[in-house]
Amino acid sequence: MSFQYNAILITGASSGIGAALARHFARTGVTLFISGRNQTRLQLVENDCRAAGANVYADILDVTSRETMEAYVTHCDEIAPLSLVIANAGISAGTGGLGESPEQVRDIFATNVAGVLNTIDPAIKVMRTRKRGQIALVASQASWRGLPSAPAYCASKATVRVYGEGLRGALAPDGVKVNVICPGFVKSRITDANDFPMPFFMQADKAAKKIVRGLERNKGMIAFPWQMNLIIGMLKMTPQWLMDLAASQIPKKTSSSDTHDGH
Template sequence: MSLQYNAILITGASSGIGAALARYYACAGVTLFISGRNQARLKLVENDCRDAGANVFADILDVTDKNMMADYVSKCHSIMPLSLVIANAGISAGSGDDGETPDQVRHIMATNVDGVLNTIDPAVAVMKQQQRGQIAIMSSQASWRGLPTAPAYCASKAAVRIYGEALRGSLVRDRIRVNVICPGFVKSRITDANNFRMPFLMKASKAARIIDRGLTRNKATIAFPWQMNMLTSMLKHLPSAIFDRVVARLPNKPARRQNSQAK
């Protein structure tokens, strides 16, 4: 594990990749600011991280609330100057036979796009003052091309991926690193709800190790697993006529909203 991070903020840390990252980084000398929306699950993560020796602050938050997030990031930074902020909180929605509803689409965009901005904007502001820091944005392998089974999810993850790629260059002079994370299928509450085969499904603990390695090396894009990278690269470059026939065979997700802290 990298020892360069002594104060880490992770949103969506009550399950999935967010919880795995919190547990991975938990050790003596590390201060963790973890947040989520489920008190019971977040408490379990908090207890595990404390047992590992970390100094832990756990809060129930709504990342779609801009003012709440600005106050939260500022408060955390005042306790311990932030070295790493992971904007991980996100949701998906099952498409079912009727596709995503308009309300679902707006909720996904508000959480996955506005929620990321609400997390990283105040973090960038305080990191600019200290002239150092690192921002990690959770995107997805689903960001590379729009899939009819999850239009809003794909669009939201594409938006934050492109934004992160651009932000990386614009913050170089401020000595702030920006990294975009694009996982494939990782075991979480979202994937638990899927009733179809998920290729290369990975444990969240393994995903956390891969993410840390990429962050430590300051990789612009941390995309994994490599097999999924190959598949999505092929889909990305398929002509539309062929792509439409391929994705028409994809199974629909269960028609209900699922909270997630990961892909």
């Protein structure tokens, strides 16, 4: 299969899945627009991508600012018409069993939901005009059930997942592809700090390959690993009383980040 993407924008690209995707796509003839919140880590990703031959633009951005993101995405598209936009930036909050604070809840929704909208809305506008393009929204396996250790995180990812599912059909007549990505536990700064078992743990580069394969095939839902898909399928059919009984055994999420921890 020939390479499909000439200009790619990835948020949350300073580590984890975002960084792995940037490195995977990097090659001669490709323009990469990568962003994150940590200058040092983002610079490392930029250097690797440049060494692979890509033309790279790296920026420190706040995805929660609608005005900033509209100007940024529009400017990137003027430099090189975007063929793929991956809204990957997201945060989670450690609970310590105490639950997410009201401030953390608002921060999570501002980044994980509004940040995604701020990223994709300007891209949709230009792609609709061209009648082509592809948009990927990174959700999570945690989007399928609300977990007591991270209700806001789960809810924010569920919003992204369901919105992406609907958007796929809405934009298809305009020639714009939409894909939803639901990864399981993937190596990142956050999973490095986790002190609980993470079933079917996956390295970021392996996750990136699965995502790219799904994008190239235009799969509506790119969910992995398959073992987690089976577990999630059973959880969706589990009665609430049994979920309540098991709630105290669910592991807590750890500190916040500008990239996904693979939940």
